[in-house]
Amino acid sequence: MKKNRAPDLTPQQIEAALDTLDTWRGKLTWELLLDKLEEQWGSRYSRFTLSSYEQVALAFSNRKNSLSGTLPKSRGVPADARLRAALEQTERLKAKAGRLEVENARLLEQFVTWAHNAERKGVTMDMLNAPLPKPDRDRSKGVA
Structure with a gap:
C-alpha cells in the first residue's frame, strides 16, 4: 500500500517548529x-x-548544544505557579534570543558575501542601496 505524502510545510509550521525547539x-x-x-x-x-530548512537545522543544532552544556543540576521546582511560569517564559525567551542571534550572524555573513560579489561584478553600494521604484497605482490596467 502506498503511503500518503505529508503536505508541504508552511511558514507557520516552520515557525511552530522553531518555537518547539526554543521551548524544548x-x-x-x-x-x-x-x-x-x-x-x-x-x-x-x-x-x-x-533539516532541509536551514533555520530549523541551525535552531536544532543550537538548542542541542545549549541543552548539552547548560542543563542545571536538579534544583527543584518552585511551588508558586506564577514563578514557575515566569521561569519557563525566561527559558523560552533566552533560547529564542540565542537562536535569533545565530541566525542574525549567518544573515550578516551572507550580506557581506553578496556585497563583495556585487562589487566584483561592478555593482556599487550606491546602486544596491538605491530606493525601489514607487508602484504606479494611479494607472489603470486597461488604459495604455
Whole structure:
C-alpha cells in the first residue's frame, strides 16, 4: 500500500517548529522532535525534510548544544505557579534570543558575501542601496 505524502510545510509550521525547539527541555533528538511535531500537526515528516530548512537545522543544532552544556543540576521546582511560569517564559525567551542571534550572524555573513560579489561584478553600494521604484497605482490596467 502506498503511503500518503505529508503536505508541504508552511511558514507557520516552520515557525511552530522553531518555537518547539526554543521551548524544548530534556534530551533532544531528531526522532523526538519529529514525534512532537507529528502530535501537533497530525502528519509525519522526515528528518531530511525538516533539516532541509536551514533555520530549523541551525535552531536544532543550537538548542542541542545549549541543552548539552547548560542543563542545571536538579534544583527543584518552585511551588508558586506564577514563578514557575515566569521561569519557563525566561527559558523560552533566552533560547529564542540565542537562536535569533545565530541566525542574525549567518544573515550578516551572507550580506557581506553578496556585497563583495556585487562589487566584483561592478555593482556599487550606491546602486544596491538605491530606493525601489514607487508602484504606479494611479494607472489603470486597461488604459495604455
